[in-house]
Amino acid sequence: MRTLTSTGFIITLALTISISAHSQTQPQLNFMPMPASVQQGVGQLAITSSFSVTNTGVHHASLDSGVQRFLTQLSQQTGIPIRAKAGSAATLTIQVEHSREAVQKLGEDESYELTVSDSGAKLSAATPLGALHGLQTFLQLVEITPAGFAAPAVTIKDQPRFPWRGTLIDVSRHFIPIDVLKRNLDGMAAVKLNVLHWHLSDDQGFRAESKVFPKLTGMGSEGHYYTQAEIRDLISYAYDRGIRVVPEFDTPGHSRSWFVGYPDLASNPGPFTVDDENGPSSVTDPTREETYKFMDKFVEEMGKLFPDAYFHIGGDEVDPKFWDGNPKIQAFKQAHNLKTNQDLQAYYNQRLQKILEKHHKLMIGWDEILHPDLPKTIVVQSWRGQESLAAAAKQGYSGLLSYGYYLDLMWPAARHYAIEPMSGAATTLTPEQQKLILGGESAQWAEWVTPEIIDSHIWPRNAAIAERFWSPQQVADPASMYKRMYAVGRLLEYLGLTHYSARDRMLQRMAGDGDITPLRVLADVVEPVKDYNRWDDAKGPIDFHSPLNRMIDAVYPESETSRQFAGLVESYAKSGYKDKAALTQLRACLLEWRDNDARLRSTLQQSSLLQETIPVSQNLAMLGAAGLQALDYLDQGQPEPELWKTQQLAVIEQAKKPVAGLLLMVVAPVQQLVEASAVAHN
């Protein structure tokens, strides 16, 4: 599963784990998110096939099924069939005080306390939601020991920092089937996320069945949509896991898919299609009364289908050209004294907000919806940043941070992890204003994912973001985060997620009959290009039907091998280039990289999908050779020849350029070795 080093060589880093939340002398346990308070005890609770759970407090169907899932997952993690035997004292006793809301509400009590001793465990919580979280914490405690599987003795008191902890999944750009969403809900529950923000419509597809407006999916989905029965099933699945489902129907922009079946909603004439990225697009026409009649019926139907109190109307990135180009709309603006398109959108949102209110829904939307004419009940989701969020809070508006949590930008986990909702302008808020910052959401936009890929784009990085939303602000050490993130990442595979296991299958597809071992070596040291570089490289509209079966699609967003190699170079440097153990490990890595291209070349040549990676493989070989030579100079304490250094740095510069959308992540540490070897160290 964990292929941190699939190189055949162990890289062991001396991780300096700082205890973040509360100082402890024991080794840090692999929680993610880290609980608010952890007190380690003495001894451990053995996990055997006679493990059992009893609930002595309030019962609730979601807790009963949660306990069953807990036992199944415990079995999966340990390989031990767990069967409760009648009459035996329960290993884990659960005590819950109150029931929970029939429709999960923002801000319900999610706290719990978990005590584990060598004789048993006790989990108490105000509500079933807290108990569900506590069960997940218990699963993260279980580890293999020389004496069998066990949970160490510990006392935990835990509650979330923010009440709204979400993940947005875009199912419009690429359709994501229900079973894939379900396994991701399992993953979200495992790290205590509590909102699925379901981005159900966008230009490329409308995915939720409407019986009132059947042409929305009938013409706007290419047959890929969720029936209302499937939607109800997913909402119930999420509720059982303590997760709210907030639907987003993006309007007035990002809404071409609505117009395929209902072109009258658009600001310019159709016909429209979801299929052709070069074809006509549009945004909703906010000047026609029919638009509001449509939205009224639509919100009425969808408001019943989605029971959550919040209804997301999108509101982002409205392309002004469609309003500017329509004389009737211009006339309407003048007649209603709406000076700018922002004013027109605010007019639209105000009317939409009244429709939502009529149907007992609270409005949530992206930054652009913020306008003083809207009531303070709305929630602003910020893709722009903490400043924007703080500005909203100062005006009395609630907000969520999504800036910095876009998983599709392929950032390393540590970069997401460092984004703090309460930083920047938020530090200047009054305590009352600070409470308006409800939390945040990670976002998985779906331009570059399929059901096969999506898990690895979300996980395990999403666990680090979940910790940012749940754990105390001072839990922020990246080294500790990485250790714990990979630990929880391993557990997630037992839930059925495929974030690690899908890669081999994709590599094998590209390699055909070829052995994938050397291909793994290459895949382990590259990352996809960052931010919007892949969009930029596409040079024009993306064809959402083209295959996503290249190396850039198969590799993990973050190269753990490269991160560990860089750490090893760092610690070798800190030793003044004296640490022979580090030297041996560095040599082994570099040697494998140097020789890998020769092993891999024929496989790359034989495959249309791999040919584009030949230069990457060559660059890796050159970096391996350069690094080995640098190590020799460093080890001998001889400065390198100037000519050699110049040549190597040229090679290194070359290797920094992305090829086939891939970044070779070991360039920087190899450069560090080469530059260091220019100075004598003996």
Add this chain to the structure above:
Amino acid sequence: MRTLTSTGFIITLALTISISAHSQTQPQLNFMPMPASVQQGVGQLAITSSFSVTNTGVHHASLDSGVQRFLTQLSQQTGIPIRAKAGSAATLTIQVEHSREAVQKLGEDESYELTVSDSGAKLSAATPLGALHGLQTFLQLVEITPAGFAAPAVTIKDQPRFPWRGTLIDVSRHFIPIDVLKRNLDGMAAVKLNVLHWHLSDDQGFRAESKVFPKLTGMGSEGHYYTQAEIRDLISYAYDRGIRVVPEFDTPGHSRSWFVGYPDLASNPGPFTVDDENGPSSVTDPTREETYKFMDKFVEEMGKLFPDAYFHIGGDEVDPKFWDGNPKIQAFKQAHNLKTNQDLQAYYNQRLQKILEKHHKLMIGWDEILHPDLPKTIVVQSWRGQESLAAAAKQGYSGLLSYGYYLDLMWPAARHYAIEPMSGAATTLTPEQQKLILGGESAQWAEWVTPEIIDSHIWPRNAAIAERFWSPQQVADPASMYKRMYAVGRLLEYLGLTHYSARDRMLQRMAGDGDITPLRVLADVVEPVKDYNRWDDAKGPIDFHSPLNRMIDAVYPESETSRQFAGLVESYAKSGYKDKAALTQLRACLLEWRDNDARLRSTLQQSSLLQETIPVSQNLAMLGAAGLQALDYLDQGQPEPELWKTQQLAVIEQAKKPVAGLLLMVVAPVQQLVEASAVAHN
């Protein structure tokens, strides 16, 4: 996926592929089973997202859904979303002449012809069954090339050698959920197997819901059984894939689970339980009329639930002590002039056969049911061997061979592959008698499997057995078989089977936080003990509830790394120890093995599940060192010192002994090197 060499070094064997079925000059294609006739052409058919299928002949629901599955699988294999565009000429044209039986019959026409050229493909078949097989053949043709995915030009005429090609899956000893059976049915369809023999009852559990006798599962299944709705669903799933489902309800032996709810059926007093292997057991009492009344109602109900013409009554291994110990049964034998217990069982079977006949079922049972008093319509399934099968055929009875195809015995694929139903006494049969040999069945007995493990115990070895049943007898070259078996094994993972991917998850569970790379190196060179050695090692009754989470459970039944290493030693020997390329590869392997224990040791020590493998890891290190030294002697052409050789052979003898149920499969080739180095070769 394919971890043939997860060592970081490529072992490329110069496989001498003999063309088995028909001589061809081109490289052999990766079919399994090999078609009866293959004629390779020139060029290839490109597989793109515009790939489409049309059916110009007879339509049938199972073919329509088969085409959909074909397109899905083609997408999975290639990563290319396939969407048929209206108006485009079909890439693959299917032409079927007749429909198929509403209940699949033994001996329906399964032949097909498939022609692929660079402009398109044509598949013609007498029935939808043949077309379904042809679609599987097409999927096996698709490969990645320098110009994209493609199917090479070819003309195939194909039909099965035997009409009954089955796999038995025991779901009694360990319950196997429906979804796991379904993915295995997908695997069976991929290699053209056409019978699922569903071993639904045994001492340890009764798994099929009876509404007439609800205590069968109510008391005899520990809650693990299939509802009738699930059974109907599975039968329909199998039918769609051209697979018959033959239920087995084992009687009068292997039937303790019946007696938990219905103790009156037993030959000695209960109470009985499925749970306690040390508790009382029994066999059915064939002397009570109530037994036959019970069986009449039971067969009536199950005969309707399972539409297949055949009904398997087991009949194997009746423990005589339960009849011998019951005076009433002894008296019955005397009164009816039944001299032996075999006669008593024949009496039982005759009466059972009449009940089956009344309910329009043909009887099938294991060797022991063969008795001249039974009609010639019965089918004998032989676990005893070809002699037994031939003897039955000489008496006019139809038969199936299962001897040699027990997947749970952990044999290498080549050993199963070499078992030929028509060999031995079968060669002395007349052509008419030979026709009575209907085919064979592999058998997956479930003492040592769970849903997590079962795929790797069945696949890919079952594909080699499937070839034995389908392909011409002369298709028998093991080197070709291995190449093609691993190719189809890779494709099976895209169907959702987990025969390769589950191993990493199990290794990670055992390793905890440890890196699994060195654990893979160890797992790659071991195999579980063979035959009934694991049963013998258990020393007493097996506890079917104990965890199957050890190394012996995780490893593949056959070590491909060891097979390839042995081949490399062989080819190095054939070169007179001159082949420097082979030498380099051998050295790389041995070096990794020598050094692996040091990398792995702390992980092994930290895990209760891995501690037992410490001696295996040590032995591997010693073999690596011995092999490296032997290579040095061989390469230098110096005979080794006698003392060294004596010491090494002692180490090797030690390493031959199974530890923790594991056999170190590289012992023999290392021994070969050590012994060879005793003689100078320069």
